[in-house]
Amino acid sequence: MEKINIEKVDSVKLYKIRKMLEELSQKSGRGTELISVYIPKGKQLHEIISTLQQEQGTADNIKSDLTRSHVVDSLGKVIQRLKLLKKTPDRGLVMFCGALPPEGGGPLGSEMVKVWEIDPPKDLKQYLYRCDDHFHVDILKDMLKDDNLIGFLAIDAKDAGWGLLHGDKIEVLSQTGSGVAGKHRQGGQSAKRFQKLREMELSYFYNRVAGTTREYFIDIYPVKGLIISGPGPTKEDFINGNYLEYRLQNMIINTLDCGYSGAEGIREAFAKSAELLSDFRMVEEKKLIEDLFREINSHSGLGVYGLQDVIELLKNNVVKTLIITDDTNLNRVEGKCRRCQNIQEIIVE
Amino acid sequence: MAVKPHLNLIVTGHIDNGKSTTMGHFLMDLGVVDDRTIAAHAAESEKTGKGDTFKYAWVMDNIKDERERGITIDLAFQKFETPKYFFTLIDAPGHRDFIKNMITGASEADAAILVLSAKEGETDTAIAAGGQAREHAFLLKTLGVGQIIVAINKMDAVEYKEAAYKAAKEKGEKLVRSVGYKLENVPFIPVSGWKGDNLVKKSENMPWYTGKTLIQAFDDFTVAEKPIGKPLRVPIQDVYTITGVGTVPVGRVETGIMKAGQKIIVMPSGALGEIKSIETHHTEMPTAEAGDNIGFNLRGIEKKDIKRGDVLGTPDAPPKVAKEFKAQIIVIHHPTAIAPGYTPVMHCHTSQVAATVTEFLQRINPATGAVEEENPKFLKVGDAAIVKIRPVRPTCIETFQEFPEMGRFALRDMGATIAAGIVKEITEEYKP
Ligand SMILES: Nc1nc2c(ncn2[C@@H]2O[C@H](COP(=O)(O)OP(=O)(O)OP(=O)(O)O)[C@@H](O)[C@H]2O)c(=O)[nH]1
Numbered sequence: 001m002e003k004i005n006i007e008k009v010d011s012v013k014l015y016k017i018r019k020m021l022e023e024l025s026q027k028s029g030r031g032t033e034l035i036s037v038y039i040p041k042g043k044q045l046h047e048i049i050s051t052l053q054q055e056q057g058t059a060d061n062i063k064s065d066l067t068r069s070h071v072v073d074s075l076g077k078v079i080q081r082l083k084l085l086k087k088t089p090d091r092g093l094v095m096f097c098g099a100l101p102p103e104g105g106g107p108l109g110s111e112m113v114k115v116w117e118i119d120p121p122k123d124l125k126q127y128l129y130r131c132d133d134h135f136h137v138d139i140l141k142d143m144l145k146d147d148n149l150i151g152f153l154a155i156d157a158k159d160a161g162w163g164l165l166h167g168d169k170i171e172v173l174s175q176t177g178s179g180v181a182g183k184h185r186q187g188g189q190s191a192k193r194f195q196k197l198r199e200m201e202l203s204y205f206y207n208r209v210a211g212t213t214r215e216y217f218i219d220i221y222p223v224k225g226l227i228i229s230g231p232g233p234t235k236e237d238f239i240n241g242n243y244l245e246y247r248l249q250n251m252i253i254n255t256l257d258c259g260y261s262g263a264e265g266i267r268e269a270f271a272k273s274a275e276l277l278s279d280f281r282m283v284e285e286k287k288l289i290e291d292l293f294r295e296i297n298s299h300s301g302l303g304v305y306g307l308q309d310v311i312e313l314l315k316n317n318v319v320k321t322l323i324i325t326d327d328t329n330l331n332r333v334e335g336k337c338r339r340c341q342n343i344q345e346i347i348v349e
Numbered sequence: 350m351a352v353k354p355h356l357n358l359i360v361t362g363h364i365d366n367g368k369s370t371t372m373g374h375f376l377m378d379l380g381v382v383d384d385r386t387i388a389a390h391a392a393e394s395e396k397t398g399k400g401d402t403f404k405y406a407w408v409m410d411n412i413k414d415e416r417e418r419g420i421t422i423d424l425a426f427q428k429f430e431t432p433k434y435f436f437t438l439i440d441a442p443g444h445r446d447f448i449k450n451m452i453t454g455a456s457e458a459d460a461a462i463l464v465l466s467a468k469e470g471e472t473d474t475a476i477a478a479g480g481q482a483r484e485h486a487f488l489l490k491t492l493g494v495g496q497i498i499v500a501i502n503k504m505d506a507v508e509y510k511e512a513a514y515k516a517a518k519e520k521g522e523k524l525v526r527s528v529g530y531k532l533e534n535v536p537f538i539p540v541s542g543w544k545g546d547n548l549v550k551k552s553e554n555m556p557w558y559t560g561k562t563l564i565q566a567f568d569d570f571t572v573a574e575k576p577i578g579k580p581l582r583v584p585i586q587d588v589y590t591i592t593g594v595g596t597v598p599v600g601r602v603e604t605g606i607m608k609a610g611q612k613i614i615v616m617p618s619g620a621l622g623e624i625k626s627i628e629t630h631h632t633e634m635p636t637a638e639a640g641d642n643i644g645f646n647l648r649g650i651e652k653k654d655i656k657r658g659d660v661l662g663t664p665d666a667p668p669k670v671a672k673e674f675k676a677q678i679i680v681i682h683h684p685t686a687i688a689p690g691y692t693p694v695m696h697c698h699t700s701q702v703a704a705t706v707t708e709f710l711q712r713i714n715p716a717t718g719a720v721e722e723e724n725p726k727f728l729k730v731g732d733a734a735i736v737k738i739r740p741v742r743p744t745c746i747e748t749f750q751e752f753p754e755m756g757r758f759a760l761r762d763m764g765a766t767i768a769a770g771i772v773k774e775i776t777e778e779y780k781p
């Protein structure tokens with residue numbers, strides 16, 4: 001059993017990028033004037049700068065006065081920013097720039113040019129320059145998707161189930177029953193005949209399972225590793241019988257004794273693989289939550305939940321780990337009284 | 350079938366405490382299995398290098414993996430009769446990895462034997478936290494098996510000493526009391542499954558014991574009134590495909606009566622069909638009623654429409670399928686605390702499905718039912734609560750009030766039973 005190593009990424013950073021992309025994908029320009037620039041790893045900055053300068057020249061021909069000045073200004077801002085850099089950042093760089101109306105809208109001409117700079121989560125391989133009515137965020141969005149896939153198969157003589165781990169999600173793909181006779185059916189048959197029939201049924205079932213496993217984990221979701229689990233010896237019989245195709249056979253990273261097979265077995269096998277998959281986001285998150293529950297349960301005072309309590313502690317600067325769910329949408333609103341200069345803040349959704 | 354009343358009897362306990370051996374020997378003494386078969390098992394057992402120690406167990410353990418490893422994996426069903434009753438004996442596996450099979454058996458049982466080894470080390474392991482005697486005892490109680498006998502086994506290995514029996518008995522008593530059985534209703538019997546003491550024949554090796562033999566104690570079981578007047582409910586325990594015969598579902602009739610020729614519906618698929626034939630213990634019968642273990646043949650139902658955990662009923666009063674339901678649970682084991690969103694495996698009748706506890710409505714006093722806290726954020730060991738549960742796929746379930754047999758459930762996670770519960774109300778029904 002070997003630990004699967006994957007490149008760790010800072011989850012807070014990912015969260016921020018995700019939020020920013022969400023915000024950016026909702027923006028739209030008045031005309032074709034929003035600029036997206038993807039600078040791949042290793043690309044020379046001066047090449048990019050000269051390309052952009054050329055674009056700036058072309059932009060001078062834009063008919064609409066407002067659009068022209070917006071595009072020229074935006075490109076100017078990007079170029080300025082790039083000139084400040086000594087070299088291309090390690091993983092490359094993504095910039096979005098455009099003239100956008102002020103918060104809450106405003107009259108024509110009140111737009112302000114804004115720049116966003118994003119350090120990509122992985123090595124950026126693609127060059128892209130676009131001037132459009134929206135920002136091109138898809139390449140970055142794809143980069144946020146996790147391509148470290150792990151396949152799960154939970155099998156015993158009764159059921160088989162398939163599951164997939166990607167990033168922060170474990171998903172049950174499907175399950176099937178075996179139809180193999182249990183001990184109920186022996187009946188009048190002689191022990192030998194019963195045994196023979198049962199073995200035939202089992203081998204038919206194993207072949208069927210191997211076929212589906214291949215479809216899932218070679219054809220549809222190419223996985224980096226396969227974890228096979230289930231109660232008792234069935235899984236070993238399946239593995240040792242070489243039913244799986246050789247590529248998958250070589251990808252088996254662990255075999256686990258578990259109480260369940262089928263769909264229910266997937267979750268269990270995942271939970272039992274925590275050590276092996278500790279670099280996976282889903283495992284990390286699970287552990288964080290468990291730690292929180294442990295503290296809450298033991299009344300140690302080290303675990304706290306709920307907005308008010310958490311904010312209180314944040315203000316006192318005594319927080320080690322802060323857990324925020326992905327869909328939290330909180331904003332802090334500050335109100336100032338004109339007369340007495342009293343400042344009040346509230347947090348709203 | 351037999352005119353004698355029928356009872357389902359499950360044999361439970363920690364691995365290697367001698368469940369299969371005891372029952373195999375019991376069946377031989379009763380004449381259900383002949384000496385020749387046992388002799389053949391002995392000869393074959395010798396070949397595996399484990400001596401003949403499995404000659405009785407193999408009456409129950411007949412699949413290859415079981416014999417190679419000397420453990421029970423799947424449920425075994427055997428019939429036998431006592432002067433008073435007709436029994437279906439269900440031998441369950443003791444290994445914790447096969448507990449899902451044990452639970453299926455328990456869901457079908459009217460009565461149980463808990464086999465506990467008298468060897469000190471084995472007794473202690475079996476009843477310790479994580480021991481299967483403990484988990485089995487709890488599950489039996491949770492799943493509504495009201496009658497239980499404790500067999501203190503392997504008395505031969507402790508020289509038939511009364512002191513050893515007393516020590517093991519005391520530990521066993523503590524266990525069954527702690528899960529909620531009344532001690533005065535639970536007989537304890539010292540036996541040796543290997544030598545055959547106090548199974549069918551009264552032992553001469555333990556003159557200090559004046560109580561009943563196993564078979565005598567079986568006749569003290571009572572038969573609850575059978576819910577034959579209720580709508581038909583048959584939870585499917587397994588579905589086999591048999592060449593020449595087709596799809597054969599097996600299970601136990603929980604309520605109502607089933608007849609050959611009857612129109613039926615299978616839920617959640619909603620598939621309609623007709624009963625072609627019914628058999629029990631490989632004998633064909635025209636009707637089956639609440640309490641009977643049967644295999645049957647269906648007309649008009651395809652294999653994909655019926656699987657373990659489904660429930661068969663009649664089209665005019667079809668089994669209910671829940672997308673979400675309200676339940677009362679009690680948390681009996683969890684290392685930390687559980688919060689809404691927790692998704693353990695739910696076992697209800699023969700179905701096993703991952704289910705999310707979506708909402709905690711109230712924490713209540715387990716004794717009085719009085720509300721102690723509205724919308725608690727967490728539940729901990731010992732807490733009782735009214736919660737909402739959403740199985741990951743629509744699941745056949747009934748309210749405890751209407752069908753107690755199908756309204757109880759256990760929640761399991763990480764190899765342990767976390768909570769027991771009963772269904773109060775189906776809040777969102779699924780219609781196929
Ligand atoms: N000395 C002695 N050994 C016994 C007795 N009963 C069972 N054994 C031995 O204990 C071992 C396990 O017996 P089994 O009957 O397979 O135990 P089990 O409880 O059915 O085990 P699982 O089904 O795997 O949980 C075998 O080697 C038996 O010979 C007994 O009464 N005395």
Ligand SMILES: [Mg+2]
Nearest residue numbers: 368369420421
């Ligand atoms: Mg056994």
